[in-house]
Amino acid sequence: MVAYTKRDIETWAELMARSFAAAGLTRNDIIHNAYGYGLFTGGLGAHYGAEKLGASVIPMSGGNTKKQIMILQDFGPTAICCTPSYLLFLAETGEEMGIDMKSLRLRVGILGAEPWSERMRAEIESRLDITALDIYGLSEVMGPGVAMECIEGRRGLHIFEDNFIVEVIDPATGEVLPDGQRGELVFTTLTKEAFPLIRYRTKDISRLMREVCRCGRTFVRMERISGRSDDMFIIRGVNVFPSQIESVIMEIEGLEPHYMLILDREGSLDTLEIQVEVSEKIFSDEIRKLQTMERRIAKDIKDYIGISAKIKLVEPKSLQRFEGKAQRVIDKRNI
Template identity: 60%
Template sequence: MLFNIKQETLPREELEALQLRRLQNVCNRVYATVPFYRKRFDTLGITPADIRSLEDLRLLPFTEKQDLRDNYPYALFAVPRDNIVRLHASSGTTGKAVVVGYTARDLENWAELTARGMAAAGVTRHDVVHVAYGYGLFTGGLGAHGGAERLGATVVPASGGATKRQAYLMRDFGATVLCCTPSYALHLWEAGMAEGIDFLDLPLRVGCFGAEPWTESMRQDMEAKMGIDALNIYGLSEVMGPGVAMECVEEKKGLHLWEDHFLPEIVNPQNGEPLPEGEEGELVITTLTKEGIPLIRYRTHDLTSLDYTPCRCGRTHVRITRLAGRCDDMLIIRGVNVFPQQIEALLMACHELTPNYQIIVDREDNLDTLEVCVEMGEELLADEIRKLQALESGLRKSIKEFLGVTARVRLLQPHSIVRSEGKAQRIIDRRPKR
């Protein structure tokens, strides 16, 4: 089912003409209203008037996540703060967040695009959509919620946690669509089975899963256990939450990226040079319609490729292939982006600890776990056990507050972590490769 037939089936020539008009418009807007971009343009010796074709996109500067942190909280906004009706944010290295502002029109577009994606997954106004993404500053819950409401479906805003209760709600409310991370979907299934709730007996038929990497074998596992079509949804806090791209149920081979709102590129992660169609590299996105915080050539650090071959669903928008990984050291823990340097900053704020630490990621009961091991300084060895326990508890609390993830913290004896002659091994990822 197509939600917006005209826009989703635009011929390539019309789509590219629309992209160029919108690209020129966004360049004019950021040059006039965002000092950061005006300075970047001036440094490169270009003006918005130099953008005469889509090929000229490569003349424009890149934008990095650090640029958003450096301009915290509002310096990248292209409209007055009074025009911003909602703020979302992701965690920062020292508590300074990446802040994204939405105007009323931005929220309308977000709901429209997420509704497109859900429609591509086969969701209709007759469905009961159980949203188990987190609500709040994280974009997942409210993003999926807005799209389902735009479709006219019945929304159950369950958010995360209380897993056993959620399994009962899915049964009692007759959920037909589940929106959450793929790992949490499996956790919900296990919780249901433990309570005698077999998802195969439910009317559940569609899963819209994203916010963390998952594989084709994981899809097949979920589809067999739950009796659903499991589909990949893509978004990112800086650009837009869920709603940037979505798989269609007809093909399940790549995610349609809504090109009337986002202009995608694939570049070489090392030098930023554009790569030819079909070649894998880093996905770069320029927002074409965002009012609150438009972004020019935003480097997502996600590795994928672009597929322009026609899709039998009828949508003409390019597909991005299943993400192959990251070209930076970001970890995705239960849908939350976590950088090792964020944890390091919290650890190093405690002067009783040494700079020697390891981050261990594992998977238990289909959910990602995070353990932080750090060596104590010599002066801590003489402290009472209760003081050490209090320190561990404080670090756990800090990680939860600043990063939004729960972590185990272990204080180790000095020299417990094996030293390396080369680059220190900070991250140990034990999650099974499916």
């Protein structure tokens, strides 16, 4: 549970308005808000920020994917807020409906609530012809709007240091790490009234960068979240984040950005199976070509991450889609 005073809501609205401004949005924009409006703070925070900015807001919330696409067509929003995996699902669904998703008026996506890679950003931008930007927040600290990527730099997210003190620590020892070293983010709130926090451990893995940004903002930047310490799994002694595997997958032409990691145990040994969707064109190829691709993925995973994995290529659109945060890992070892 989290709580807000009236002043907290005003502060939150200001931070989200700043975030939208960093994305190049103004009062002349229409923001399609596909973050959830229920007990998830994303929808409300984005709504408050859009109103503070003076922009129009479409309070769509999550789900109802085909209706979302209809609204995108009919109302012509210029920006969209949602998770990156859901935006890819929207693009995929629109294409299945015969809609040219690049013809929409969208120009910016403000995407967050889950780790995502540069390759996924490129996929989103290619399929929708937009600029995809990263936003960061936690319900416990404030909600979305703790940090935001600027449209000019697109290299790290500016943390609003007039509201938060940020540190990076070693997640195992708690030792504070120097700038540039990757570890767990820790936040102290400076302005939160109803639910103040001191040195709150987020479990999010990142690093801090203090180089001057081309946008002119002087706030410290955090690197895109590479994963969470509790998302990390250990297999045969190697620490692995799903985002590392995603980075490998997205490098290979013919693979879709939809995958599932299945952990299991055979005897005393842990096993990892990676299920990856292939494109329609690749799926129609002969079995020998698919087997060659499976071997290449396995080799790249071994070379980059240092683990052996069984690769299973699956047909397009066969893996589950998520309207909120994507769930990429199924761990059967403790079942």
